[in-house]
Amino acid sequence: MPWIQLKIPADPDNADQLEDLLMELGADAVSMEDAADQPLYEPDPGTTPLWHRTCVTGLFDATHDIEQLCGQVHDAWHQRTQQSLPEIDISLVEDRDWERAWMEDFKPLRFGERLWIVPSWHDAPDPAAANLLLDPGLAFGTGTHPTTALCLEWLDGHEVEGSQVIDYGCGSGILGLAALLLKAHHVIGVDTDPQALEASRENARRNQVAPEKLDLYLPGDEPDTTADLVLANILAQPLIMLAPRLASKVRSGGDIVLSGILSSQAREVMEAYEPWFVMDEPEQREEWVRLAGRRRDR
Incomplete structure (x- = not known):
């Protein structure tokens, strides 16, 4: 079964909120990745550092209506923050063993x-x-x-x-x-x-x-x-x-x-x-x- 993948640019101040929102809307998995090839060094105790430009990715079951799903994400984000989201990058990805795929990299x-x-x-x-x-x-x-x-x-x-x-x-x-x-x-x-x-x-x-x-x-x-x-x-x-x-x-x-x-x-x-x-x-x-x-x- 394929998955709907939504990729959304974020910054350290809103990445965690965006992660929570995608999970609340039914994402099966959410990940964050560096959007600018910025190295991260040892964090201060008790902190989890994020990149200055982060991409938050949510995977959703392909049975979702894509247009409706993106509308829900935009609306929920605006209600929560009174701000608009950047453009969402949408793609369909194959079903695969994601842990093994990560390890192969x-x-x-x-x-x-x-x-x-x-x-x-x-x-x-x-x-x-x-x-x-x-x-x-x-x-x-x-x-x-x-x-x-x-x-x-x-x-x-x-x-x-x-x-x-x-x-x-x-x-x-x-x-x-x-x-x-x-x-x-x-x-x-x-x-x-x-x-x-x-x-x-x-x-x-x-x-x-x-x-x-x-x-x-x-x-x-x-x-x-x-x-x-x-x-x-x-x-x-x-x-x-x-x-x-x-x-x-x-x-x-x-x-x-x-x-x-x-x-x-x-x-x-x-x-x-x-x-x-x-x-x-x-x-x-x-x-x-x-x-x-x-x-x-x-």
Whole structure:
């Protein structure tokens, strides 16, 4: 049986209301998706972030009269908000196993020569490689965004075996766990969100990482120690403010890798770190860049 699919543009202030309205009108399923390719980073505790431009999609039984259904949606929205809805995109879609279709969209991703991110329902393409089992999610990194991919490729292309690593803004733990699979000795993960720390902990268990290899902390609770490598995939302004703090965590001759930076912000971030680091030229993918530098002698 086919389904009627209604796609409606929304913003963060009205997306939840629109979701509720579609369910009240009999939608069998409602989903939200990014309408502008905007990355979402780790949310504040207790929040569920939405994109600035969101598309709310409702699936209805095909027995509905399409014209009548759209009229009901417009009328109900106007009664509730005293506002008009944007134009509704209407299509008929085939009946299918939606969960399986969603899973099929996510396949193993390769980063460099040695490192793969593998969804749990897939076999590892190269069993001898460093295979990080990680499933897609909304807010936490899974390797699909250029900022994360750039950091993973740096890890793959550098020797991290035996090193002490700090992953600042660890989210899902993807960068720190990748370092451990590439034989780093120990990782300290730091994040402002307790949910992110729990996600890192769960992903470590899934990847059979020994508990003593990964320690997780809220900012300020981490031990006062230096590392061979500091990774920070956050955003440009926090990276600028954190420059003295992150620099203090890198030993002489150690490396820092920074991402979450738009190409237009690269020079400002580099200048914030140049008092302590010899910075490489930015590595760019789409509009995002990765910065890396080597710590000068203290």
